[in-house]
Amino acid sequence: MIEELREYLAGRVGRVKDMRERAAAGPLLVRLGIAVFAALSMVLAFPHQVTRNLAGIVVAGVVALLPAAFPRGRMVGLAIFACAFGWLIGTFVYDQPLNVTRLIALSTALYLTHSLAALAAVLPYDAVVSPGVLVGWLLRAGGIVAVSAIVSVVLLAVVKVVVGPVFLVASLVGVVAAGALAWLIARRA
Missing domain, CATH: 1.10.287 (Helix Hairpins)
Incomplete structure (x- = not known):
């Protein structure tokens, strides 16, 4: 059993090395866009009291990087759910006023995160785009x-x-x- 685990981990490490060597600029640019729009969504969704401290920034950064790293999985939905949760916290707990401009900016960032994740899900790492x-x-x-x-x-x-x-x-x-x-x-x- 330990040998099987070791082989599995060695295969995963080899796959990551292969992907790093063969990665093309287009798919990486799409994934960078996912991370940027997901981070922007976090900043727009959560109240300023949460995003101004170091722990909030680290959590927002990690949650923003997850959909960029795993666009085919459930991480995109997790990031969108986290933004919706942050919006609700800001509205009900921190009494932030409902602002149409902020809401449109948040929905735009969330839509672009989701749309780019859909594109990244079908692009291989080595695709020339x-x-x-x-x-x-x-x-x-x-x-x-x-x-x-x-x-x-x-x-x-x-x-x-x-x-x-x-x-x-x-x-x-x-x-x-x-x-x-x-x-x-x-x-x-």
């Missing part, structure tokens, strides 16, 4: 984020104008608009 592929991927993701932000802000303005029993109708219109937008995007793809 054209810069046009990466730029195109980010432009499509940016377009989705921009349209979502515009629709969200417009719907928030409608909700502020229409308060009361009509609020439910506005919410349902928002859900229908989001569904229609998703259908249009899926249809074009």
Whole structure:
């Protein structure tokens, strides 16, 4: 049993060495983008009281690096869940005001983290990736984020104008608009 464990660990170390030697710039750049957007998500999600101390910075850094290192696993979901948890802590425990700009920035960073993780999950370490592929991927993701932000802000303005029993109708219109937008995007793809 100890010999099998030793062989397994030697195989893993050999695989890491092989991946390090064969890694190409494109997949590494995608993984760097995942780490940057995940770290940005952590900073935007958690209250400043948590992210200003050393322990908070270390935890945020580790959680931001996990999806970059393991984009195929559950680490991407863990990082997104940690951000949602941080947003709830900031809102309910630290009484941070709900700010639309911060919320849109957080949702943008989370979406780009998730989108880049999906790209990294299908890219081998040694893939040669054209810069046009990466730029195109980010432009499509940016377009989705921009349209979502515009629709969200417009719907928030409608909700502020229409308060009361009509609020439910506005919410349902928002859900229908989001569904229609998703259908249009899926249809074009």
